[in-house]
Amino acid sequence: xxxxxxxxxxxxxxxxxxxxxxxxxxxxxxxxxxxxxxxxxxxxxxxxxxxxxxxxxxxxxxxxxxxxxxxxxxxxxxxxxxxxxxxxxxxxxxxxxxxxxxxxxxxxxxxxxxxxxxxxxxxxxxxxxxxxxxxxxxxxxxxxxxxxxxxxxxxxxxxxxxxxxxxxxxxxxxxxxxxxxxxxxxxxxxxxxxxxxxxxxxxxxxxxxxxxxxxxxxxxxxxxxxxxxxxxxxxxxxxxxxxxxxxxxxxxxxxxxxxxxxxxxxxxxxxxxxxxxxxxxxxxxxxxxxxxxxxxxxxxxxxxxxxxxxxxxxxxxxxx
Ligand SMILES: C[C@H](O)CC(=O)SCCNC(=O)CCNC(=O)[C@H](O)C(C)(C)COP(=O)(O)OP(=O)(O)OC[C@H]1O[C@@H](n2cnc3c(N)ncnc32)[C@H](O)[C@@H]1OP(=O)(O)O
Ligand SMILES: NC(=O)c1ccc[n+]([C@@H]2O[C@H](COP(=O)([O-])OP(=O)(O)OC[C@H]3O[C@@H](n4cnc5c(N)ncnc54)[C@H](O)[C@@H]3O)[C@@H](O)[C@H]2O)c1
Numbered sequence: 001x002x003x004x005x006x007x008x009x010x011x012x013x014x015x016x017x018x019x020x021x022x023x024x025x026x027x028x029x030x031x032x033x034x035x036x037x038x039x040x041x042x043x044x045x046x047x048x049x050x051x052x053x054x055x056x057x058x059x060x061x062x063x064x065x066x067x068x069x070x071x072x073x074x075x076x077x078x079x080x081x082x083x084x085x086x087x088x089x090x091x092x093x094x095x096x097x098x099x100x101x102x103x104x105x106x107x108x109x110x111x112x113x114x115x116x117x118x119x120x121x122x123x124x125x126x127x128x129x130x131x132x133x134x135x136x137x138x139x140x141x142x143x144x145x146x147x148x149x150x151x152x153x154x155x156x157x158x159x160x161x162x163x164x165x166x167x168x169x170x171x172x173x174x175x176x177x178x179x180x181x182x183x184x185x186x187x188x189x190x191x192x193x194x195x196x197x198x199x200x201x202x203x204x205x206x207x208x209x210x211x212x213x214x215x216x217x218x219x220x221x222x223x224x225x226x227x228x229x230x231x232x233x234x235x236x237x238x239x240x241x242x243x244x245x246x247x248x249x250x251x252x253x254x255x256x257x258x259x260x261x262x263x264x265x266x267x268x269x270x271x272x273x274x275x276x277x278x279x280x281x282x283x284x285x286x287x288x289x290x291x292x293x294x295x296x297x298x299x300x301x302x303x304x305x306x307x308x309x310x311x312x313x314x315x316x317x318x319x320x
Pocket of ligand 2: 028029030031032033034051052053057101113114115116117118121125142143144145165166167168259260261264300
């Protein structure tokens with residue numbers, strides 16, 4: 001039986017205040033991860049602005065969110081499909097889009113960044129946002145592999161900066177790694193934990209170390225599968241089947257690389273290799289490099305091709 005003490009009441013009310021504090025969320029990057037984060041935040045009653053670099057990309061992101069919401073609704077409202085349609089429309093109403101990050105952060109409580117895995121690009125973005133966002137706004141990066149402290153160094157709000165690392169596909173994966181960099185305040189960290197819970201996720205606390213928990217284990221494993229194949233010790237198909245049936249993983253390492261994105265996986269391993277060139281776990285893979293150079297990025301390749309085609313159509317003389 002739980003006794004109500006003054007301390008309990010204080011901690012309950014401060015956690016309620018933190019939960020209430022994050023109402024408006026700006027998600028930057030409408031790709032694989034950003035679209036999923038926006039969807040989950042909007043589904044849990046947050047008001048969301050999704051930002052990307054072009055209207056075409058944002059249209060694709062919104063279509064992707066709608067398709068994913070329909071999959072969720074099909075299960076959640078199996079008995080009452082009309083409630084499912086109402087749910088989809090209600091969630092979509094919570095999401096607006098923009099190509100101007102600086103102007104939209106002026107009214108936001110939390111910025112979650114999910115753009116390309118490149119330190120300089122992330123620093124430039126946060127440096128610009130820092131000047132425009134209100135004092136209370138918390139900044140968080142969904143980086144897979146970069147130090148949160150390095151990204152935060154382009155801002156003057158080191159205490160209000162942390163990591164929120166989601167997993168792909170965001171609507172399905174329950175985990176969020178919440179990262180406390182050395183300068184992240186306890187209040188910010190608590191607010192990020194509460195926000196993750198408000199999304200219906202299970203947060204774990206992480207230090208600001210390379211790959212946090214999951215990727216520090218998962219990325220070397222996926223790369224070792226590629227090396228195993230490069231050594232001629234197994235076909236891609238057999239390696240995938242082996243890890244699914246022999247280790248109980250839902251996807252084999254090649255399927256997972258395809259799902260995560262070969263470009264993102266390459267950014268991660270190249271960055272770690274640069275910092276720790278003697279670590280064999282971080283050795284670059286010639287096969288991965290070749291596929292990325294050929295524009296074969298995995299599952300997202302079809303999406304990117306589709307987008308480029310749309311842009312060509314929009315830019316064609318008939319449409320100008
Ligand atoms: C690198 C980064 O920094 C970190 C990372 O993100 S690492 C990657 C972490 N992710 C993983 O390891 C994913 C491993 N894979 C899985 O867990 C599962 O394969 C999976 C959840 C993706 C799909 O489940 P699975 O049963 O294999 O396949 P599938 O039949 O397609 O999906 C089952 C149901 O899940 C749901 N679902 C799957 N993806 C969905 C999505 N994007 N949106 C909504 N619902 C979805 C649907 O309800 C679907 O049923 P439906 O097909 O009737 O709509
Ligand atoms: N793919 C995964 O499984 C996964 C999982 C967890 C974390 N992450 C991390 O999340 C981030 C995004 O990964 P992703 O897979 O969604 O990438 P993605 O390539 O699918 O999407 C990135 C999006 O960001 C947009 N973008 C780039 N620069 C921008 C800018 N300055 N302003 C606004 N938008 C910009 C791009 O147009 C693109 O739509 C990366 O840091 C990645 O490491 C990825």
